[in-house]
Amino acid sequence: MKPFRYQAPSSVDAAVEAVEPMGVPGQGGAFLAGGTTLIDLMKLSVATPPSVTDIKNLSLDGIEEADGEVRVGARVTMAEAASHPIFLDRAPVLSDALWKAASPQLRNVATLGGNILQRTRCPYFRDNVSPCNKRDPGSGCAAIGGINRLLAVLGTSESCIATYAGDFANALILFDTTVETHRAAEGPRQIELEDLHVLPEDHPERETVLADDELITGYRFRLPDWARRSVYVKARDRESYAFALASAAVALDLDGETIREARIGLGGVATVPWRAREAEDFLKGKTVSEETGLQAGRIAFESAQGYEHNAFKIPLGRQVVAKAIFDAARKDVSGSAGQSEGAN
Amino acid sequence: MAVTRRSFLGGTATAGASALAGVAGAARQAIAQEVDDAGGESVDVSLVINGVTYERRLDTRTSLLDLLREELDLTGTKVGCNHGQCGACTVLMNGTRINSCLTLAAMADGARITTIEGVASAEGELHPMQAAFLEHDGFQCGYCTPGQIVSAIGCVKEGHATSEAEIREYMSGNLCRCGAYKGITEAIMEAREATHSSEVGGQS
Ligand SMILES: Cc1cc2nc3c(=O)[nH]c(=O)nc-3n(C[C@H](O)[C@H](O)[C@H](O)COP(=O)(O)OP(=O)(O)OC[C@H]3O[C@@H](n4cnc5c(N)ncnc54)[C@H](O)[C@@H]3O)c2cc1C
Ligand code: SF4
Numbered sequence: 001m002k003p004f005r006y007q008a009p010s011s012v013d014a015a016v017e018a019v020e021p022m023g024v025p026g027q028g029g030a031f032l033a034g035g036t037t038l039i040d041l042m043k044l045s046v047a048t049p050p051s052v053t054d055i056k057n058l059s060l061d062g063i064e065e066a067d068g069e070v071r072v073g074a075r076v077t078m079a080e081a082a083s084h085p086i087f088l089d090r091a092p093v094l095s096d097a098l099w100k101a102a103s104p105q106l107r108n109v110a111t112l113g114g115n116i117l118q119r120t121r122c123p124y125f126r127d128n129v130s131p132c133n134k135r136d137p138g139s140g141c142a143a144i145g146g147i148n149r150l151l152a153v154l155g156t157s158e159s160c161i162a163t164y165a166g167d168f169a170n171a172l173i174l175f176d177t178t179v180e181t182h183r184a185a186e187g188p189r190q191i192e193l194e195d196l197h198v199l200p201e202d203h204p205e206r207e208t209v210l211a212d213d214e215l216i217t218g219y220r221f222r223l224p225d226w227a228r229r230s231v232y233v234k235a236r237d238r239e240s241y242a243f244a245l246a247s248a249a250v251a252l253d254l255d256g257e258t259i260r261e262a263r264i265g266l267g268g269v270a271t272v273p274w275r276a277r278e279a280e281d282f283l284k285g286k287t288v289s290e291e292t293g294l295q296a297g298r299i300a301f302e303s304a305q306g307y308e309h310n311a312f313k314i315p316l317g318r319q320v321v322a323k324a325i326f327d328a329a330r331k332d333v334s335g336s337a338g339q340s341e342g343a344n
Numbered sequence: 345m346a347v348t349r350r351s352f353l354g355g356t357a358t359a360g361a362s363a364l365a366g367v368a369g370a371a372r373q374a375i376a377q378e379v380d381d382a383g384g385e386s387v388d389v390s391l392v393i394n395g396v397t398y399e400r401r402l403d404t405r406t407s408l409l410d411l412l413r414e415e416l417d418l419t420g421t422k423v424g425c426n427h428g429q430c431g432a433c434t435v436l437m438n439g440t441r442i443n444s445c446l447t448l449a450a451m452a453d454g455a456r457i458t459t460i461e462g463v464a465s466a467e468g469e470l471h472p473m474q475a476a477f478l479e480h481d482g483f484q485c486g487y488c489t490p491g492q493i494v495s496a497i498g499c500v501k502e503g504h505a506t507s508e509a510e511i512r513e514y515m516s517g518n519l520c521r522c523g524a525y526k527g528i529t530e531a532i533m534e535a536r537e538a539t540h541s542s543e544v545g546g547q548s
C-alpha cells in the first residue's frame with residue numbers, strides 16, 4: 001500500500017475542504033466510509049490516494065420519512081438499512097438487495113454512500129498489471145479478449161465491459177431517487193440517481209458525474225404504496241456471499257392480474273445500474289403470465305452483446321427478469337409489517 | 345486523535361516503508377516513526393481491546409488486523425484472504441462483527457474491540473459458543489475457527505440465529521476450507537440461548 005495521510009474531520013464543510021482533489025480521476029484524495037471497497041483497492045495498489053478523508057464523524061445518518069418522502073443518510077450502513085421497517089415492509093426490494101449482498105461483517109460497516117460508488121470486480125482491473133482502460137486510461141482492455149465470464153453484456157463499449165457489481169443501486173433506481181451531494185466551493189446539489197453513473201464509452205476511468213471533492217450526503221425518494229409488491233432476484237455462483245451473475249429488481253402495480261405499472265432494474269449484467277424501461281413499457285396493461293415475464297426478459301436484453309465467456313448471462317438474465325416478475329406478482333402483501341429479513 | 349500532517353515528499357523518501365508487512369512489533373513502531381520523520385504519515389490511536397486500553401502511534405496503513413497481530417501479539421485473530429472475502433479476521437467492534445483486515449486501525453480509534461482472546465471469562469471459563477464448537481466438532485484444522493466463533497457470537501447478538509437456514513445465510517461471511525459447516529451450524533444452534541445472555545461484546 002502506498003503511504004497516505006489520514007484525517008477524520010467533523011463536519012461536511014471540513015470534509016469537502018480536506019479531500020484534496022487533483023483534477024484527474026482517481027489521482028486525488030479519497031473519502032473513506034466503511035472502507036470495504038477503498039481499503040481493498042488500496043491494498044492492491046489499484047487505488048493510491050495521497051490522502052484519505054474518513055467521514056466517520058459526519059452526522060450523515062438516519063432513515064426518516066416526512067411528507068411522503070424518505071430520506072436516508074449516506075453513512076447509514078447496509079445492515080441498518082436492510083432491517084429498517086421502511087425498507088423491509090414498504091419496499092422489500094431495497095432490503096432484499098442489501099441483505100443478499102456481501103457478508104454480514106461487510107454490511108455492518110459498508111455504507112449506502114460507499115455502496116453506490118463501489119468499483120467493478122473486473123479481475124483485470126484488480127490485478128494491477130493487465131492492460132485496463134479504467135485503471136490506466138489508453139492501455140487497452142484485457143477483459144474483452146480475456147476470461148470475461150463475470151463481465152457485462154449491456155452498456156459496454158470497445159474500451160471497457162466492466163460490470164457494475166453493486167446490488168442496491170439497481171433497486172434504489174426503481175424509485176426515481178435523488179442523490180444529495182456537497183462540494184467545497186459550489187455547496188449542495190441534487191443529482192438523479194439514474195444520471196449519477198456514466199456509461200464507459202471512450203472514458204471508462206470516469207464512472208460518475210461526481211466531482212473529486214463531491215461528497216454524497218444522502219438519498220431522497222418516494223415509495224408508492226405498491227412498492228410493497230417488490231422483489232430482488234439474484235442468480236450467483238453460490239447461494240450466498242457472491243456477486244450477481246444476473247439480478248433483477250422488480251416492483252409491480254397490479255390491478256387483479258393486470259399490470260398497471262412495472263419497474264425493472266438489472267444487476268450483474270450491465271456497466272452501470274440499469275433500468276429496463278422498454279420492458280417496463282411492454283408490461284403496461286399486460287396480464288401476469290410466464291409468457292409475459294419471459295417476453296419482458298427478452299426485451300430487457302434486446303440490446304445485449306455477449307462475449308466469449310459471458311454470453312450465458314443473456315438467457316440467464318431473461319429468466320431472472322421473468323422470475324422476478326412472477327415472484328413480485330405472487331408476493332403476499334396483505335400484512336407485511338414486522339417480517340424479519342433473512343433466509344427463512 | 346492527533347494526526348501528523350506533513351507534506352508528502354514522494355517516492356524515494358518513503359521507499360523503505362513498503363517492506364512493513366511482517367516486521368515484528370517494536371521494529372514496526374520504529375519504522376512508523378521513521379516513515380513519519382521521512383515525510384510519510386502516522387496516526388495516534390487509542391483502543392480498548394478485550395477490556396485493556398492500548399495507545400499506539402502507527403503508520404496510517406496499519407489495518408486493525410495488523411495492529412492486533414503484529415503490534416499487540418494478539419495472534420488468535422487469523423489472516424486469511426486479507427481482502428474481506430473469508431471472515432478469518434472477524435472481531436467485534438463496539439459489539440458488532442466486522443472484518444479487521446479491511447478496517448484501518450485509525451478507523452477504529454476510540455472503539456471497543458473484542459477478539460477471540462476476549463470471549464472466555466476472566467477466570468478462563470470457555471464462552472458457551474467455544475464450548476459448543478468443541479462439543480459439535482465445529483472445526484477440523486482450526487484455522488477459520490476464531491473467526492467463526494467471534495462471528496457466531498455476533499450473529500446471535502444481531503438476532504440472526506432464529507433457524508438453521510438463517511444461521512447458514514448469516515454465517516456465510518465465514519468460509520471454512522475444511523467444510524466443518526455442519527458442526528458449526530449445530531454448535532450455534534446449541535449455544536445461541538446462552539450466547540444471548542452472555543456479556544461478550546455487549547455494550548457494557
Ligand atoms: C468480499 C466482498 C463481497 C462483496 N459482495 C457484494 C455483493 O454481493 N453485492 C454488493 O452490492 N456489494 C458487494 N460488495 C461490495 C460492498 O457492498 C461495498 O464495498 C460497500 O458497500 C462499499 O461501501 P463502503 O462504505 O465500505 O465504501 P468505501 O470503501 O469507504 O468507499 C467506496 C468508494 O466510495 C467513495 N465514497 C464513500 N462514501 C462516499 C460519500 N459519502 N461521498 C462520496 N464518495 C464516497 C470512496 O472514496 C470510495 O471510492 C462486496 C465487497 C467485498 C469485499
Ligand atoms: S473491462 Fe474495463 S475494467 Fe476490465 S480490463 Fe477492460 S477496461 Fe479494465
Ligand code: FES
Nearest residue numbers: 424425426431445
Ligand atoms: S482475512 Fe479478513 S476477510 Fe479474509
Ligand code: FES
Nearest residue numbers: 484486520521522
Ligand atoms: S476448520 Fe479448517 S478452515 Fe475451517
